Amino acid sequence: MSFLILIVLFAGLGIVLGYAAIRFKVEGDPIVDQIDKLLPQTQCGQCSFPGCRPYAQAIANGEADINQCPPGGEAGIAALADLLGVEAKPLNADNGEETPKLVAVIDENTCIGCKLCIQACPVDAILGAPKQMHTVIAAECTGCELCLPPCPVECITMEPVVKTLALWTWEKPENAAQKETS
């Protein structure tokens, strides 16, 4: 008798849960989109994947670790760890270091208009045409450095972004504890 009651009870609860799963389903971002939103979109390939979206896909599939992205840096790893509920770890040093943002600059005296860098740029940030001067649109350059290897005359250099008043930040104050342990 009590066995029957339990069966009925569990069946009832199961029906309620099933109904709730369908009726109250929340359409959220698939996890790949959420991970991709946190990546810096440099499309540099330092993580060994051809772009940020494939890397996001690999993280979602459990094929890649969260610490492979140098442009995202420690902050990026922390954000991914937060999203996925895992431990943050240090950046994988084999892939590169976290550096301040650099943009590519083409030396116009040396450029031969060969178009190879234009084909390499993952975000179409280089303007130009065959046998015409090529130039990097600094605002669109993500600093991925993929244009450097193809250039046959090595006319591209990476320069730090010019600091402007609009993006100037106040300095973070040190705190007493940090001061003393150094």
Next chain:
Amino acid sequence: MKLWRFNGGLPSLAEHKNESTHLPIETAPVPSQLVYPLRQHIGNAATALVKVGDYVLRGQKIADAQGLISAPIHAASSGTVSHIADHLIPHPSGFSAPSISITTDGLDKELPPSGQPDFRQLSAADLVSLIREAGIVGLGGAAFPTAIKLDNQSKSRRIDTLILNGAECEPYISCDDRLLKERADKVIEGVNVLLHLLGAKRAILAIEDNVPSTFKAIQTAVNQNNNPAISAAQIPTIYPTGGEKQLIQTLTGKEVPSGGIPADIGIVSINVGTVYAVQQAVIEGKPLTSRIITVTGEGVTTPRNLEVRIGTPISTLIDVCNGYTQDADRLIMGGPMMGFALMNDQIPVVKASNCILVASKHEAVTEKQAMPCIRCGLCASACPVSLLPQQLYWFSRSEQLEKAEKINLLDCIECGCCDVVCPSHIPLVQHFRYAKSALKVQHHEKHLSNVARERFEAREARLAQEKADRAEKSRAKKAALKEKPAKETIDAAISRAKAKKQNPSEGEG
């Protein structure tokens, strides 16, 4: 008149007004060089109208407003434009920015002023345009283009209250106080212009209750003016009662909605110095070329208020006040709570400069040993915006900037009340300023990465499309080859080949 009380604040902050209020305003001489940074207001920088070598007169427009949220700049004396180049600007970053420099000729020739004493004949739109052309921005320190504040067209509702902000709550600063003591009649004339412009029902001129003689002067001017819509109010001296949001709450009990402007609740608040500039522009026809600045502190020999041509280097002002004393340790533009320190005195004063405080070591404490937070909550009790500075501190320190934003970091007015009461001497305002600017940079980087993603995806789509097109073309070609061509086509091809064989020189070579 009924008054309300905002949360917190510092009622017993030492005022230090007497040092500079006992002397009347002195007119500072025109310096040999006037420098005008092109951005001296909120919004887009102005664009230069003059070139190097041009001769300009006082009141002549030398840079024009760029876009809606911008303001023109006028020369404060006659002379020749010597440079249009980067010059050190009065900004805590210590950066330089494009500025127009004028070498004055000492003749001080002026463009003939074209006042409109009969301003009631003008429409609101005309008056707003006049005020905009005069280059008037908020002289209380914010430097927001006043014309936009006064433009009724863009408002969601009617303005019923005009508040004139004479509550100079920050210690040391007394320029508005001297202005009201000496020129209250002109200020009230300016109030009349604004009342007419806005169609507001009433105007309240508010000052703190620590200057009773100034209140008397205002009341005299108000009575003489005989406009029943204008009244004067004395409010309790509590820092930061002169902050726009706190002043509105004190006088009307209403709160400006977060992210909104006072016009959303039918109120416009204007600093009394700006009102004086409006009177000068509309009634006397003079664009904004000078303002009153307090030069004070133990580091200057004779602290007092000066009427200064905008663009004057700070060193000129110090000279008028009989130079530095032995104790001069910091050069602060603004007051001791919200001002910022400058590196040298060659920097020019701009429209928003209301005070130069040359502080001694004991007036400006510069090194504080920060202890750990003891969670006493005095910061939250002092915050005029009812924020939780303690929580904001924990989040800012640990770089959890989104969490700080969620508990309303962006509502912080950076008044410094929490900083001053903290028993552990934690530099709270610095933390919040850092967090706000880091958040701005973070949002900007997020925006850049969104754009990069879109460009990448567009490129991928384009490449995929090109690939698909090529595949389609070659598939079509292959399909075409598979079909047996018509006999006519083959015959035509054979005859073409024969023709070529007979004329080998054609087409080759």
Next chain:
Amino acid sequence: MHFLTSNAPFIAPQNSVQRMMFWVLIALLPGVITMIWQFGYGVLFNIIICLMTALAAEALMLHLRGRPILPFMSDLSAVVTALLLALALPTLAPWWIPFIGALIAIIIAKHLYGGLGYNPFNPAMVAFAVLMVSFPKSMTVWMLPQALQVDSVSFSDLISLVFQQQANPELIDAITAATPLDTMKTQLGLNQTIDEIRSASVFGSLAGTGWQWVSIAFLLGGCLLLAKKIISWHIPVGVLAGLFVISFIAYMSEPGLSPSPTFHLLSGGAMLGAFFIATDPVTAATTTKGRFIYGALIGVLTYIIRTWGGYPEGIAFAVILINMTVPLIDHYTQPRVYGHK
């Protein structure tokens, strides 16, 4: 002329941790003096041992953690912890009770959690609770008020009691007894009525003989702290209100079986707890509404432990238990920000 730059605000800070702690010490003086007047010099032993141990422990821990010793020690927070612990401990406890207590308070309850500002539990109360649970017998050697002592006790007797734990057993009987709270609880358990219990000499007109004056002295000290704005009224009023309301309800419903609210408010550590212990800023709630709730919860829980719990005095355990709920209280009592609904 060139200048160095620094950051606003430039005004010298008006307050400091040292100033706050200093006034707490001043406010404790009336209570200390009254204790000496009513109970003799025994409490001084506690104070001296606790102080010296606490300061030594603080210096040692700061050194081990690589922090600057002088700035942190001169904020007087260890001194306050030591004094509060000394006042909470029984006056004739053996010397190693305050010694171990001070070590637990400073090393374990304060520094192992991160030092000043980071400990979740009140250090003095943690030490008291640990001692209470570990050494129950030694923690119940309370002295009788001098008015009630049969023989007077000399200084050398005190020294031998505290330091050598040797003394005439008759002397110990003559000068020690259970506290008024303990007596009340035991007798109520033996089904005596309040009137019968109150007729014993250990009870005075308001509460316990001697103890009532000590509590009033702490109340006066607390008022000094309020006047100097070192503490805000929310926590003390919360604690006393919580304790008052629940004891009032019980008293009204069963006057013969429940002690009066006055008795509760002026007995044991209620006044000391309300003004000095619960108001410890590091472990208390931070929002104003939250503080009142925090205080009220402590008051109610103290009554519950006193009446139905295993110990005669509940303030120490109440404070520690409610310390645990502080993050929750803070989360749900956030103030409305200007300009938001």
